Amino acid sequence: MNFPRRRAVLGVTAASALLALTACGGNVGSDSSSGDFPSGPITLTVGQAAGGSTDLIARTMGAGISDQLGVPVPVVNKPGANGALATKEVAAMPADGSNLILLNASLITITPLAVSEDETVTLDNLDVIKGLSQDDYVMVASKESGITSLDDLKKSTKTLTFGTTGVGTGSQLAQALLLAQADIKGTEVPFDSGSPALTAVMGNQVQLSTIQLGEAKPQIDAGKVVPVVVFSDERNTFLPDVPTALEEGYDVPVSQYRALAAPKGLPEDVKAKLVDAVDKTLAEDSTKAFNEKNLLTPKEISGEEVVKQWNDLATKYKDLTEEYDIELSSK
Amino acid sequence: MDSLQPVLDGFGVVLDPTNLLYCLIGVVIGMLIGVLPGLGPAATIAILLPLTYGVEPVTAIIMLAGIFYGAQYGGTITSVLLRLPGEASSVVTVFDGYVMAKQGRAGTALGIAAIGSFIGGTVSIIGLTFLAPVVAGFALDFGPPEYTALALLGILLVATISGGSKIKALIAAAFGLLLATTGRDIFTGAERFTFGNLGMADGIDFVPIAMGLFGVGEILYNLEERHRAAAVPVKVANVWPSRADLKQSTGAIGRGSVLGFFLGILPGGGATISSMAAYAVEKKRAKDPSRFGRGAVEGVAGPETANNAAATSSFIPLLTLGIPANATMAIIFGALLIQGVTPGPQLIANDPELFWGVVNSMYIGNILLLIMAIPLVGVFVRILRVRGAILAPITALITLLGSYTIRNSMFDVLLVVIFGAVGYLMKKFGFEPGPLVLAFVLGSLLESNLRRSLLVLGGDVGGFFTRPISATLLVIFVVVALWPMVKAAFDRRKSSRHETSDNQEVKENA
Numbered sequence: 001m002n003f004p005r006r007r008a009v010l011g012v013t014a015a016s017a018l019l020a021l022t023a024c025g026g027n028v029g030s031d032s033s034s035g036d037f038p039s040g041p042i043t044l045t046v047g048q049a050a051g052g053s054t055d056l057i058a059r060t061m062g063a064g065i066s067d068q069l070g071v072p073v074p075v076v077n078k079p080g081a082n083g084a085l086a087t088k089e090v091a092a093m094p095a096d097g098s099n100l101i102l103l104n105a106s107l108i109t110i111t112p113l114a115v116s117e118d119e120t121v122t123l124d125n126l127d128v129i130k131g132l133s134q135d136d137y138v139m140v141a142s143k144e145s146g147i148t149s150l151d152d153l154k155k156s157t158k159t160l161t162f163g164t165t166g167v168g169t170g171s172q173l174a175q176a177l178l179l180a181q182a183d184i185k186g187t188e189v190p191f192d193s194g195s196p197a198l199t200a201v202m203g204n205q206v207q208l209s210t211i212q213l214g215e216a217k218p219q220i221d222a223g224k225v226v227p228v229v230v231f232s233d234e235r236n237t238f239l240p241d242v243p244t245a246l247e248e249g250y251d252v253p254v255s256q257y258r259a260l261a262a263p264k265g266l267p268e269d270v271k272a273k274l275v276d277a278v279d280k281t282l283a284e285d286s287t288k289a290f291n292e293k294n295l296l297t298p299k300e301i302s303g304e305e306v307v308k309q310w311n312d313l314a315t316k317y318k319d320l321t322e323e324y325d326i327e328l329s330s331k
Numbered sequence: 332m333d334s335l336q337p338v339l340d341g342f343g344v345v346l347d348p349t350n351l352l353y354c355l356i357g358v359v360i361g362m363l364i365g366v367l368p369g370l371g372p373a374a375t376i377a378i379l380l381p382l383t384y385g386v387e388p389v390t391a392i393i394m395l396a397g398i399f400y401g402a403q404y405g406g407t408i409t410s411v412l413l414r415l416p417g418e419a420s421s422v423v424t425v426f427d428g429y430v431m432a433k434q435g436r437a438g439t440a441l442g443i444a445a446i447g448s449f450i451g452g453t454v455s456i457i458g459l460t461f462l463a464p465v466v467a468g469f470a471l472d473f474g475p476p477e478y479t480a481l482a483l484l485g486i487l488l489v490a491t492i493s494g495g496s497k498i499k500a501l502i503a504a505a506f507g508l509l510l511a512t513t514g515r516d517i518f519t520g521a522e523r524f525t526f527g528n529l530g531m532a533d534g535i536d537f538v539p540i541a542m543g544l545f546g547v548g549e550i551l552y553n554l555e556e557r558h559r560a561a562a563v564p565v566k567v568a569n570v571w572p573s574r575a576d577l578k579q580s581t582g583a584i585g586r587g588s589v590l591g592f593f594l595g596i597l598p599g600g601g602a603t604i605s606s607m608a609a610y611a612v613e614k615k616r617a618k619d620p621s622r623f624g625r626g627a628v629e630g631v632a633g634p635e636t637a638n639n640a641a642a643t644s645s646f647i648p649l650l651t652l653g654i655p656a657n658a659t660m661a662i663i664f665g666a667l668l669i670q671g672v673t674p675g676p677q678l679i680a681n682d683p684e685l686f687w688g689v690v691n692s693m694y695i696g697n698i699l700l701l702i703m704a705i706p707l708v709g710v711f712v713r714i715l716r717v718r719g720a721i722l723a724p725i726t727a728l729i730t731l732l733g734s735y736t737i738r739n740s741m742f743d744v745l746l747v748v749i750f751g752a753v754g755y756l757m758k759k760f761g762f763e764p765g766p767l768v769l770a771f772v773l774g775s776l777l778e779s780n781l782r783r784s785l786l787v788l789g790g791d792v793g794g795f796f797t798r799p800i801s802a803t804l805l806v807i808f809v810v811v812a813l814w815p816m817v818k819a820a821f822d823r824r825k826s827s828r829h830e831t832s833d834n835q836e837v838k839e840n841a
Contacts, residue, residue, distance in 0.1 A: 049738070050377030051662035063381065077374070079738045081515070081532035088529065114520045119529060161787050167520040189475075189786045190518050192779070195661060199598060199654050203471030206787060218653050218673045293669055329520025 037097050037270045041072040044100045044260075045090050047083025047107070053214055053294060054083075057132065057258055058102040060290045064281025069273070073100075082168065083107045084121050091125035095265035097274060100129070105257035106170050109314040113321055114168030114329035123310060126261040127271065128303035130278045133296040135256040136213045136232040137174050138239065140198070140225040145207040148226050150248050153184055153208075160186045163197035163209030167329050171197070171210040173317060174231040174245075174254035180324035181250045201225050212256065213238060214295045231255065238295045251320065253313075257299060259306045275303070338460060341687025344389055345695050350688070353390050354696050357397020358703070364398070365405015365417060367729060370736040372402040373658040380666055388670035389685045393692040395666055396646070399659050400452060400693070403642045404700055407444045407635055411437055412714055413726050415546040417733070419537055419772045420602040420638040423492060423610040425545060426765055427623060427630030434626050437712045442572040443628055444635040445704040447584045451636035452697040454588035455595065455643035459650075459690055464679070467651040469596050475783035476795050478600070480804035482777035485604045487811055488611045489769045494624030499762045504770035510535060511774025518782055530742040538737050539746035540771060542730045544764035547747060548754020550723045571708075572628070580632035583613050587633040591640025598648060598656040600776045602641035607769060609637035643693060649674050650686060 044062045048054040058075050066073040078086040083104055090101040103126075112120035141147040147156065162179070165171040167190055179186050189206050191197040197209040198216060202224050213236060219225045220239070227242045231254045235244055245252040260278060262271075281287055282300050291298055301309070321328070344350060364375045376395050383391035409415040411428035424444070431440040458466070473481075486504070493500040513524040514534025525531035572580075587609040594605035613633040614623045623630050645656040653675030655661035667674050672682055679686045714722070734743045754764055788794035796802045 049658070050374040051658065051665060053665075055377060056380075056665060059377075059381065076739050078740060079533070080740070081529045085529045085532070085740075115515075116522070118527070119532075159789065166517055167515070187786050187789070189783055191783075192517060195655055196598065199471065200474065202652070202654070203474060205474030218668075218675045221673070222653065222676045224652075224676065290669075293671070 037267075037273055038069050038071045040098060041074060042066075042069070042098050042100060044073055044075050044102060045086050046075060046077050046102050047079060047086035047104070048077065049079045050077045053135065053212070053296075054102060054104055054258065056290075056294065057296070060287060061102070061132070061260065061278070061281060064284060064287060065274075065277045068277035068280050081115075081119065082111050084111070084115075084119060087121045087126075090261075091263050093263050095127070095263040095267075097262060097266060097270035099263060100274075101126070101261050103128075103259045103261050105255075105259070105310050105313070106168075108310050109317055110170055110173050110254075110328075111168040112314065113173070113317060123261075123307050125264050127264050127266045128306045129260045129262060129271065129274050130282075130303055131257065131259045131299050131301035131306040131309075132282070133258055133291055134232070134299040135258070135296055136230050136236045137170055137210050137254055137256070138213050138216050138220075138230045138236075138242065139175065139178070139208055139210045139228045140201055140216050140220065141208045141228050142201045142204040142206075143224070143226060144204040147207065147228060150182065150229055150243070150245075153228065154182055156184075160184075160208060161189050161206040162186045163189050163191050163200050163206040163211075165194045165197050165209075165211055166190050166192065170231075170254045170256050171212075172328055173321075173326075174252055175210045176326045176328070177252045177254070177320055177324065178229070178231075178245055178250055180326055181252065198225070217295055232297075237297065253316075257306075257310070259303070259310075261303075337683040337687050338691070340684060341691040344684055344688035345393070345691045349386075350390050350393050350692065351695065353386070353394040354397050354692050355699055357394035358401040358696050358699050361398040361401020361403075362405040362408075362700075362703070365402035365407075366409055367417075367733050367736070370733065371418070371659070372399045373662055374736070375402075376659060376662045376666070380662070380669070383666060384669065388667065388672050389688040391666060391670060392663065392685070392689050393696075395663050396689060396692060397696045399663070400639065400642050400696060401700060403639050404445065404448055404704060407448070408441065408711055409729070411440045411444065411631070412711060413546065413722075413729070414549045415726070415730065415733075416541050416768075417538070418602075418638075419541075419768075420606045420641065421634070422541060422545075422603075422765060422768050422772075423606050423634045424631055424638075426492070426494075426610070427625070427627050430624065430626040431628070431631065432712075432715060436626065436628075437715055438708050439572045439576050439628060440631045441708045441711060442705065443576060443580050443632045445701055445708065446572070446577075447580065447587060447632045447636035448639040448704075449697050449701040450584050451588045451591050451638075451640035452643050452700075453694065455592045455640040456690060456693045456697070458592045459644060459647055459693075463647050463651050466593070466596055467647055469593075470598055470648040470652060470654060470656070472800060473597055474798075475780045475787055476798055476801040477804065478597075478780040479777060479784050480795065480801040480808065481597075481604060482600070482773050482780060484804055484808050484811070485600075485607055485773045486770060486777065487808060488604075488607045489766050489773070491611045491614065491811075492607060492769070493763050493766045494621070495763055496761065500766045503757070503762045503764070504766040507767035507770030508774040510540065510767075511771050511778065517779060528742075530740065534775070535746060536737050536743060537768075537772060539734045539743050540750050541764075541768050542734055543747045543750025543752075544754035544757065544768060546726060546730045546754075547751025548758055548764065550727055551751060551755035552758045553719060553723065576628050580628055582616075583609070583629040583633040584636045586612055587636030588640045591637035592644045594637075595641025595644035596647050596656070598645075598654060600772075601656065602638050602645065603769075603772055605637040605641045606634035609633035646689075646693075650678055650689070652676065653678075 046055050046058045062073040062075045090099050093099040162175055194211040194215040197211050200206045201209045220227050229245050230236050230242050231245050231252050233253050364370050406417040406421045410421045410424045411432050414429045416422045416425050428440045489504050515532045590609050591605045594601040613629040614620045648654040648656050649660045655664045731744050734747045737743050
């Protein structure tokens, strides 16, 4: 009976010693002792609520990085303003590697088209560590609408209703660009998120919606909704029979990408260690199985490539919306 | 009966000791987090998800479902004892539950809530067992116009529900509607009352408003009271509901079960409206509606039964259609996917063991919950014997901690404090927080669905009346709205015709 208790006491002592160490590390760590990174827990902040796909990705990565570096990596959810709140907060934290954020590309590339300038988030204050994966958007139609292809859409004489997952999302942008380029008449109906937009299509409350593949796939497989088009550059491996907007002749390259980032100014060796831990996590079978199950296409590119691609996309989307005179919001 | 075989096999699955253990763990965790407002079942399940990777899918879901309905009951405890409704669906429980606690009848309130929850949950599971495929389509028939009509009806109920001054209730409700408009407009992206603060971009969460107005407001008000009169510790009499209480609640529990079952199927807002509707129905049916808000036991029994029944029936769209009805269901959906199970139309056919295992685990979970809750009532009511000087700071701590956990932000804590001050002033000037909070919840439902309806209907308001469900709901709305006037006119004519002196009986209690 005595033994476990003593062990517990020992554990508590060790934990408080660790805590003390961490506290010290926070003070002096930024310049001199980055060699012994990581000296304490690494907090991974997520700008979305617990349970969504972004959060699940963060938890998978967090667990993997924790295994690689041997320190706890707690995931902290700070939802608000599409993730802008959390991103701005993390960008202002010390750049010692103990704070990470899981970024959604749409926050950088699409949301700025819909919000005022002082609320936009850029990659300027962040060090991107690694690109993770790509999540594609698919436009689905209700069975009652009789629409099965883009041609059906173009031929339709009725004014159709199109659900989106909200203002300033990839769903809205992709759909608006396609409708403008293909000259399809339609009313845009924003929903709060993907699930109600999908439900509305199932009940034929709206005829079409553009949502993320992971959400739509079970209903596509069950034959409850009909996939019309995907918005990725290439056909999605999970939906090989559905054409892309690009191959149908429309310039609508919209996907959701995710990446890990830290505050700007990360010491080189700390960044190297983090990149290494992330690379090893991505190589794990469990991570691959996770991507497979959540219908995520791996997009494991370096931080520099992420910055270049996302900034290029931001410019491209801006040009496209100007060209076709699309306004995502009434800012 | 061949078709019953899978159902019975499902019981075999649940009675497996491992599954029973996980069910128990889930229910206990659920009750604990239910006590802490803010940290809801959705976040808890998300955090505990990795624990379920290593176990069988059915075991995992049994535990997660246990957390969900355990939390429903945990929320009741804080609503009754501390005036802290952790979820929108338990706001109406506070009205009579907290008053009962102050009268020393906390045990009765908690006991009735436990029994009502058990019966409501069980009725709903029986409904789920036999009616799931039939009623599932109900969720799809509800489009934006139907939700608009439902929200309108709900807002009308707010007026019916509140006791006290009608004018003050209206003012409070109008303020609630105003609060519901804060945040980025989800249709145009326009900033509304955000004052350039990113923390306000998504509007205000329910928890800081409810915690502040009810919880902190009450604490502040009591502080003032204590200076005037010496604190009288609450007597905790009759821990068990008496036979009379039970008899009085029977009808309420029955009606609450049915209301909760059907409204719970609706994704978004179903549970909240079901508890409000249950309360309104009981108040309407009562011989003396003025008892409500002053410790009427049916005022606890009805809504508590309804919100538990709704929690259970919210599994129907998930398991039969693959539609998550609320945030918690969305996470359970994700958990099922990770386990390689796709919830949806084929689930019953492809995976009968899982489907019936989960359904039947709810019978067991509800029984476990009842077995645990009843003896614990005695423990919980003792909390009320704690002196105010100690209890108030603890309550404040729970409130602040709870609001912090919503999104790990100090901004929400600040909001609780602000709404606490508002709640105190409201109480001081005779305003009820109930109408404000309920109108706040329904306001965003009404606004977004009304605007969505008009988009879908192409701006044609007539569309509301050509769709059968929304037309029916609007007719009910008109009847409920006009009934008091009609009744009053009718009563007046009757009493003048008879010219009897008993017209003091006629009360215009709408």
